[in-house]
Amino acid sequence: MILSDHRPNPLRDPQDRRLPRIAGPCVLVIFGVTGDLATKKLMPAVYDLANRGLLPPGFALVGFARRDWEHQDFAQIVHNAVKENARTPFREEVWQQLSEGIRFVSGQIGDDESFATLKSTIADLDEARGTGGNHAFYLSIPPGLFPTVVGQLRDHGLAEEQQGRWSRVVIEKPFGHDLASARELNRVVSSVFPSSSVFRIDHYLGKETVQNMMALRFANQLFEPVWNNNYVDHVQITMAEDIGIGGRAGYFDGIGIARDVIQNHLLQLLALTAMEEPTSFEARQLRAEKQKVLAAVRPPKRMDLHTARGRYVGGWQGGEKVAGYLEEKGIPADTKTETYAAIRVDIENRRWAGVPFYLRTGKRLARRVTEIALGFKRAPHLPFTATDTEELGYNALVLRIQPDEGVTLRFGAKVPGTQMEIREVNMDFAYGGSFTESSPEAYERLILDVLLGDPPLFPQHEEVELSWQILDPILDFWAASDDRPSDYDAGSWGPRSADEMIARDGHTWRRP
Ligand SMILES: NC(=O)c1ccc[n+]([C@@H]2O[C@H](COP(=O)([O-])OP(=O)(O)OC[C@H]3O[C@@H](n4cnc5c(N)ncnc54)[C@H](OP(=O)(O)O)[C@@H]3O)[C@@H](O)[C@H]2O)c1
Incomplete structure (x- = not known):
C-alpha cells in the first residue's frame, strides 16, 4: 500500500514551483528615482533580478525626478548605484542589456507637460522593447505626492488596462498618517486602479x-x-x-x-x-x-x-x-x-x-x-x-x-x-x-512579484x-x-x- 506519494502531480500542480518565475516584458517607471530608497534598494534590486535571469529582454526602466538629467547621466547613476549596492556580482554583459532600456524623465509630479513627456517616452519604449504595453508605476516619492501622481496617471491615460495589457501601481509606506487619511488615499487610488492592480509595499x-x-x-x-x-x-x-x-x-x-x-x-x-x-x-x-x-x-x-x-x-x-x-x-x-x-x-x-x-x-x-x-x-x-x-x-x-x-x-x-x-x-x-x-533582498522578491502580478505579500x-x-x-x-x-x-x-x-x-x- 502506498501511504503517501510526494512526487509532483502535473494535473494537481500544473505549475512546478521549482522553476524560476520570470517576469514578462514590461516598463517599470520609478517616480523619485534620485532618492534614497531608489538608489540604495530599488535600482540594485532591478539589477539583481536581471543578473539572476528573472527579467526578460523586453524590460525597460524609466526614472522620473526633478533633476535636469539626460538619459546618459541617469544610466551612469544607475550604474554607480548598482555597483555600490547590488547583492550579486557586477557583470558587464547583464549591465549592457539592461542599460539599453533605461530612460530618464525630468519633471515635476504636478506638471502636465512632464507627464506628456513620460507618456511618449513609455510609448517609444513599448515599441522599441516590445513591452506589450505593460506598465508598473513605483511611487518612491514623499507620501504627500501619492494622490497627485495617481491623478496624473489617470489624466494621461497611463492607468488604463485594455486588450490584455496591465497597468499596476506600487505604493511605498506610509499609507496615510492615520485612519482617515488612509481611507482618503485609498478612495483616490481605487477610483483609478482596481484593487488587483494596487501593490502596497511592506518590505518586511x-x-x-x-x-x-x-x-x-x-x-x-x-x-x-x-x-x-x-x-x-x-x-x-x-x-x-x-x-x-x-x-x-x-x-x-x-x-x-x-x-x-x-x-x-x-x-x-x-x-x-x-x-x-x-x-x-x-x-x-x-x-x-x-x-x-x-x-x-x-x-x-x-x-x-x-x-x-x-x-x-x-x-x-x-x-x-x-x-x-x-x-x-x-x-x-x-x-x-x-x-x-x-x-x-x-x-x-x-x-x-x-x-x-x-x-x-x-x-x-x-x-x-x-x-x-x-x-x-x-x-x-x-x-x-x-x-x-x-x-x-x-x-x-x-x-x-x-x-x-x-x-x-x-x-x-x-x-x-x-x-x-x-x-x-x-x-x-x-x-x-x-x-x-x-x-534575495526583500525588494527583489517584491518587485518581481509586482511584475508577475502575484499579490500575497502585499x-x-x-x-x-x-x-x-x-x-x-x-x-x-x-x-x-x-x-x-x-x-x-x-x-x-x-x-x-x-x-x-x-x-x-x-x-x-x-x-x-
Ligand atoms: N529611504 C528608505 O529607506 C525608505 C524606506 C521605506 C519607505 N520609504 C518611502 O519611500 C518613498 C521615498 O523615500 P526616500 O527616502 O527615497 O525619499 P527621498 O530620498 O526624499 O527622495 C524623494 C524622491 O522624490 C523626488 N521628488 C520629490 N518631490 C518631487 C516632485 N515634486 N516632483 C518630482 N519628483 C519629486 C526626489 O527627486 P528630486 O529631488 O531629484 O526631484 C527624490 O527622487 C517615501 O514614500 C518613503 O516614505 C523610504
Whole structure:
C-alpha cells in the first residue's frame, strides 16, 4: 500500500514551483528615482533580478525626478548605484542589456507637460522593447505626492488596462498618517486602479525569514500544539535600529516611529504570528486570515500603563560620539515626536485570550535586531530545590528576522557536575549555516512579484485600515498629553518607562 506519494502531480500542480518565475516584458517607471530608497534598494534590486535571469529582454526602466538629467547621466547613476549596492556580482554583459532600456524623465509630479513627456517616452519604449504595453508605476516619492501622481496617471491615460495589457501601481509606506487619511488615499487610488492592480509595499513581508515563519508554523507538526494560550505566556516583537534618523529629519519628524514601524511592519509580523492557518497561500486566503486576526486585536486598555515612548539623547554608541534627536539637523526644538515606542495589545480570540503581545521599536538602540519571541509558561511544577533552578528563565522560541536570520529555542539544561543545577541554553538554526544560497533582498522578491502580478505579500487596504484602527487611539492619547517622550541614552535599550510598562505585568524585555 502506498501511504503517501510526494512526487509532483502535473494535473494537481500544473505549475512546478521549482522553476524560476520570470517576469514578462514590461516598463517599470520609478517616480523619485534620485532618492534614497531608489538608489540604495530599488535600482540594485532591478539589477539583481536581471543578473539572476528573472527579467526578460523586453524590460525597460524609466526614472522620473526633478533633476535636469539626460538619459546618459541617469544610466551612469544607475550604474554607480548598482555597483555600490547590488547583492550579486557586477557583470558587464547583464549591465549592457539592461542599460539599453533605461530612460530618464525630468519633471515635476504636478506638471502636465512632464507627464506628456513620460507618456511618449513609455510609448517609444513599448515599441522599441516590445513591452506589450505593460506598465508598473513605483511611487518612491514623499507620501504627500501619492494622490497627485495617481491623478496624473489617470489624466494621461497611463492607468488604463485594455486588450490584455496591465497597468499596476506600487505604493511605498506610509499609507496615510492615520485612519482617515488612509481611507482618503485609498478612495483616490481605487477610483483609478482596481484593487488587483494596487501593490502596497511592506518590505518586511518580502524578507525570507518572514516567509519562513509560515513554513515553520504550517509545515511542521511540532509547533502548532503549543502555539496558543495554553502554553504561550506572552509574545515580544522587536524591531530595533542602532542608527539615528540620518539625514531624514524632514520625513521622520511629525511622523514618529510608531507610524513608521508599528503601523505596518510590527502589526504585519503580529498578524503572521497570530493568524490561523490559511486554506492556501493564495493572496485572498492569506489576507483573509491576517484581517481576521487584526480585527481581533484590541488597542491597549490603559493607554497610560500599556504604552511608552521615548527620544534618544546624545552620548557614546559603538565608540562614537552621537547626537541626540533634538540636536539632529532640521529637528524643531519643541518637537514631540518619539524615536522609541512600545505598546501592549491583546488579541481577543480563543487562541490568544490572556496572552499579551508586546511590540517595541526604536532608533539608536543597543543593537540592530528584528525578532519575534514567544515566551512559554513555566512548568506547572518543578521537582527541584529553588537553588537548582535559580538560573532557569522561561522557555522561548525566537524567530530572528535580521540580522543572523534563523530560529532559536531556549530551554533549561543541567549544568555538568555532581549538583543538579539547571541553566538556560540555546538551540540554534541559522539560515547561513543550513543553506548555501544567500537570501534575495526583500525588494527583489517584491518587485518581481509586482511584475508577475502575484499579490500575497502585499497588504490590502483592509489590513492597512485595521492597523490604523489599532494605532490611532494611541497616537491620539500621546497627542493630547502634555508629556514629552521620555529620554533614553543612545546605545541603550530604550526609556525606563518602557521597562516599567512591561514590569507591571511581571515580565522583562529581552536583550537580544
Ligand atoms: N529611504 C528608505 O529607506 C525608505 C524606506 C521605506 C519607505 N520609504 C518611502 O519611500 C518613498 C521615498 O523615500 P526616500 O527616502 O527615497 O525619499 P527621498 O530620498 O526624499 O527622495 C524623494 C524622491 O522624490 C523626488 N521628488 C520629490 N518631490 C518631487 C516632485 N515634486 N516632483 C518630482 N519628483 C519629486 C526626489 O527627486 P528630486 O529631488 O531629484 O526631484 C527624490 O527622487 C517615501 O514614500 C518613503 O516614505 C523610504
